[in-house]
Amino acid sequence: MIEVRGLTKRYGARVAVDDVTFTVEPGRVTGFLGPNGSGKSTTMRMILGLVAPTAGHALVDGRPHRAFDRPLRRVGALLDADAVPAGRSAYHHLASIAASNDIARGRVDEVLDVVGLRAAARRRAGGFSLGMRQRLGIAVALLGDPPVLLLDEPVNGLDPDGVRWIRTLLRKSAAEGRTVFVAGHLMSEMALTADHVIVLSRGRVIVDTTIAEFVRGGARGDVLVRSPYGPRLSALLTARGATVTVEPDGALAVEGLAYSRIGELAAGEGLVIHELVARQGSLEEAYLRITEPEAVHRAADGVPDGAGA
Ligand SMILES: Nc1ncnc2c1ncn2[C@@H]1O[C@H](COP(=O)(O)OP(=O)(O)OP(=O)(O)O)[C@@H](O)[C@H]1O
Structure with a gap:
């Protein structure tokens, strides 16, 4: 379990994380969402003791x-895939981390x-693709078989196979x-992976709620109707x-009528329907x-006065 209470980080006048409180429960995947610069990475770094809270x-x-x-046995973390030392092989990188955390070499x-890097294990990690570096970073996170995993954008750079993995x-x-606890920007993927969501x-x-509740409360559900009598049906x-x-x-x-009612009304007027689909709102929506x-506000912030397009 991760418990965050009143966590705050200021960099000069800038408040990166502002009195944040939440609990990440075991037994479920908690997604950590928020626009660029909303404070996700800073929060994760404070949880890991890499940044001192204000x-x-x-x-x-x-x-x-x-x-x-032996922190790796308690928390496995992936923060920055580029943190891999370029000159070392994947195997030696992992072996030295295992030794310093008292983890068996086997x-x-x-x-x-597990991460699919066995064939590349003896190659220099400096020559790895982004996806391979990401897999190596995940290997480090898993090394100590920890009860807590904390991953910042783990699907970054992975191919569809890797994303599914x-x-x-x-x-x-x-x-x-x-x-x-996993931060990410890919909403479709988060919707498939997470049970719970915290938004900064x-x-x-x-937001701090289940994915189902978040989507139900924030997204529009509607009914898609295809008919050769579109205008008449629309008026009806x-x-x-x-x-x-x-x-x-x-x-x-x-919006505003159940799909069953739409079908009945159309049938009552003899209007043929080719498709009738109740659409659920999405996590992205x-x-x-x-x-x-916020995105609009931030875009406005970024445009200096008088700057033309
Ligand atoms: N070392 C630092 N010095 C000064 N400001 C910082 C520092 N680290 C982060 N910030 C600022 O703190 C804010 C939060 O940044 P953070 O990286 O935590 O956001 P994020 O939600 O992880 O963003 P992204 O989705 O882009 O990764 C930003 O305004 C950032 O510029």
Whole structure:
């Protein structure tokens, strides 16, 4: 479990993380979302004891990270895939980290297998692709078989196969009872991987809830209707209180009426329907809806007065 209480980080006048409190529970994947610069990495670094908080504290399984003698056995972290030493092979990189954390050398081969780097293990990590460096970073995180995983954008640079592999790994780790905390920007992937979501905006927590609840509360659900009688159907549904938007391909997006009612109304008027789909809102839609004002504001911040396009 990760417990963050009143965590704050100021850099001069800039508040990177502002009185943040949350708990990351074991047994589920918790997604950590927020626009660029909202404070996710700084929060993760404070949890790992790499950045000193201005105020507040973070505990991992009840203790501050610095209290662990062999931290890799308690928390596996991926922060920056470029942190791999260029001159060393993947094997030697992992072996030296294992030795300093009192982890059996045999574990190195195991994690190389898990991350799919066995064949490249003797090559210099400096020649690795971004995806391979990312896999090596994940190997380091897994080395100590830790009960807590903390990963900053783990799918960055991975191919679709790798993205699916990460998803499976994180789901499996949570099912084993581990605490899995993962920051990311890829909403479609987060929707498939996470059970719970914490959203930061300007250094503050603005959402801390289940993915299902977040999507239900923040995203629009509607019904997609395709019919050769689009305009007549649109008039009919509007007269019954629905809000109808015509999509670029001529389909109708209908809000305010259940799909069953739409089908009945159309049948009553003898209007043929080719497709009738109840669409669930997406995580991306819910996320954009709550963070868009900030994105706009930040874009405005970035444009100096009088600067032309
Ligand atoms: N060492 C530092 N010195 C000064 N400011 C910093 C430092 N580290 C982070 N910041 C600032 O703190 C804020 C939060 O940054 P942080 O990297 O935590 O955001 P993030 O949510 O991880 O962003 P991204 O999604 O782009 O990775 C930003 O305004 C950033 O410029």
